[in-house]
Amino acid sequence: MPIKPAMIHPELRKAAALIRFFWPSFTERKYRLAKVVNEKLKGKCRSPLTYEQKTITRQDGSLLRLCIYSPQDPKADVPGLLWLHGGGYALGTPEQDELFIRRFIQASNCVVVSPDYRLSIDAPYPAALEDGYAALLWLKKHGAAYGVRTDQLMVGGDSAGGGLAVALTLFARDQKEVAIAFQMPLYPMLDDRMDTPSATDNDGPLWNSKSNATSWRLYLGPLFQTDQVPVYAAPARCRDLTGLPPACSYVGSIEPFRDEAVAYFERLRATGTDVHMRVFDGCFHGFDIVCAQTGIAHVAKDFLLKHFLYATEHYFAAQPPDTAMQSHSFH
Numbered sequence: 001m002p003i004k005p006a007m008i009h010p011e012l013r014k015a016a017a018l019i020r021f022f023w024p025s026f027t028e029r030k031y032r033l034a035k036v037v038n039e040k041l042k043g044k045c046r047s048p049l050t051y052e053q054k055t056i057t058r059q060d061g062s063l064l065r066l067c068i069y070s071p072q073d074p075k076a077d078v079p080g081l082l083w084l085h086g087g088g089y090a091l092g093t094p095e096q097d098e099l100f101i102r103r104f105i106q107a108s109n110c111v112v113v114s115p116d117y118r119l120s121i122d123a124p125y126p127a128a129l130e131d132g133y134a135a136l137l138w139l140k141k142h143g144a145a146y147g148v149r150t151d152q153l154m155v156g157g158d159s160a161g162g163g164l165a166v167a168l169t170l171f172a173r174d175q176k177e178v179a180i181a182f183q184m185p186l187y188p189m190l191d192d193r194m195d196t197p198s199a200t201d202n203d204g205p206l207w208n209s210k211s212n213a214t215s216w217r218l219y220l221g222p223l224f225q226t227d228q229v230p231v232y233a234a235p236a237r238c239r240d241l242t243g244l245p246p247a248c249s250y251v252g253s254i255e256p257f258r259d260e261a262v263a264y265f266e267r268l269r270a271t272g273t274d275v276h277m278r279v280f281d282g283c284f285h286g287f288d289i290v291c292a293q294t295g296i297a298h299v300a301k302d303f304l305l306k307h308f309l310y311a312t313e314h315y316f317a318a319q320p321p322d323t324a325m326q327s328h329s330f331h
Contacts, residue, residue, distance in 0.1 A: 001197055003204040003254050009282030011294040016205040016284060026211040028218060031090040031121050041095040042116070047102045048072060056138055064131050065116040066138065067094040069101050070146055075109040079181075079312050080139050080148035082168075083112050084132055086159030086286070088189070088207075088215035089120040099292065100158065107305050108312050110154075111146045113139045117164070124221035125233045132164050133171060133328070140178045140319060151316045154182040159207075159257075159286065160215070162188030162249070166235040166264070173243050175328065179317035180245045184308065187251045187285055188261055191236035192216045192229055196259035204254050207285035212256050236260050241267050246274035246315050248307040250300055252283030274315075276307045 008016045023030075042065075045051035050070045055063040081104055085092040094114035101112045117131035139153060157165040162185030169183050194200070194212055202209045217224045220233060231238035247268060251261040258279065265277040280287070280300060288297040 001200060001202045001254075003202065003284070007254050007282060008205070008284065009280075009287070009296055011296050012205075012283065012287055012291050015291050019205040019290070023206075025208055026088060026090075026214055028090075028121065028214060031088070031218070034091050035119070035121065038091065038093045038096065041093050044095060045069075045098070047098045049098075049102060049105060050074070054138075056134060058130070058134065064134060066135055067114045067116065068146070069098075069105060069112040069114070071105055071109045074147055076147045077149050078147050079108060079110040079152045079154055080143040080146070081110050081112045082132070082136050082139055082153070082155045082165075083114045084117065084155070084157030084161030084164045084168075085114065086157065086161045087119070088211065089125075089128055089160040089163075089219040090215055091119065091121075092161075097158065097161075099289065100156075103301065103305060104308060107309055110312070111143065111148050113143075120215070120218040125219050125223070126230075128164055128219075129167055129171065129232055130328075132168050136168060136172065136178055136180075149316075151179075151318050152181050152312070153178065153317070153319075154184070154311065155180055156184030156186070157188075158186040158289070160189045160219075162186050163190050163235065166190060167232045169244050170235055170238055171232050176320055177323070179319050181317040182308075182311040182315045183245050183247045184304065185247070185249050185261075186288075186304070187255060187257050188235075188249065188264075189215070189257060190234060190264055191260040192220060192224070192234040193236075194256070196263070198254075198258040199256040199260065202254075202256045204256070205284045206290065207256060209256060236264055241273070242271045244268060244271070244273055245317065246311065248276040248304065248311070250278040250280060250303060252285060252287055253279050253281045254283065255285035257285065278303055
């Protein structure tokens with residue numbers, strides 16, 4: 001689906017032209033260069049929030065960093081949100097998503113936990129999902145100390161983080177160790193097959209078919225372009241979407257992920273799950289971040305916050321009893 005300038009929302013055209021000129025696509029080399037820049041964000045909070053870092057130990061003895069954001073004036077009985085940053089599974093750090101995090105906290109006084117999950121250029125699947133699930137279990141166990149309601153744990157993320165959020169809801173459903181009340185996967189990266197019309201020959205700004213192929217290759221490693229890809233790696237492959245939490249998402253009409261996101265949410269709705277999905281006409285991937293001050297970005301923000309606040313008032317999921325630590329299989 002080649003993207004012509006006339007297809008782009010008028011508010012976004014200037015930014016789109018600049019992005020296409022200076023950063024036409026992501027490559028492995030660019031990911032590695034950007035990682036060096038992103039390292040400088042770690043440990044820094046630019047928002048008027050309470051910010052804390054914790055580390056938990058992985059099974060191999062290495063440490064997983066968690067960023068914990070909460071209101072400066074903390075409240076009791078608030079939602080706990082696990083937020084997963086984007087970056088094609090190969091790039092990014094929790095601190096880059098403070099715009100989203102600040103909005104959620106200002107709207108609801110929630111507590112947000114964002115893991116610095118391993119990136120595919122260092123460790124391919126299932127490393128990121130393992131880290132996300134470890135962070136979710138940590139939130140279940142320790143959230144009450146921050147005022148979090150144990151029956152209102154939520155997950156969300158943008159782009160690859162949205163894909164991880166969806167994968168976590170599937171994995172949590174199957175493991176039955178932790179209950180998720182609500183999910184917010186924004187323009188999620190779900191389908192490694194890249195065979196939908198929107199994902200084929202898409203040359204749109206910021207994220208296109210070339211970037212998509214590079215990122216899936218890095219994330220899946222030897223599984224790439226095989227039929228052995230687990231549903232926890234590419235959730236669009238999952239056939240059984242029953243028993244999943246209510247969901248909210250949006251996606252741009254000209255981005256590669258449009259078709260896979262819409263199809264996933266339509267299938268989720270068909271199971272009887274409460275779903276809110278919107279397609280923003282003429283919008284490219286990540287438009288709400290790179291063009292955050294535009295009118296269309298504000299409409300997207302308002303749509304998300306409206307349904308997030310609805311979720312805080314209406315969606316709950318009681319936690320299952322604690323059991324002995326299980327051995328997890330991500331395949």
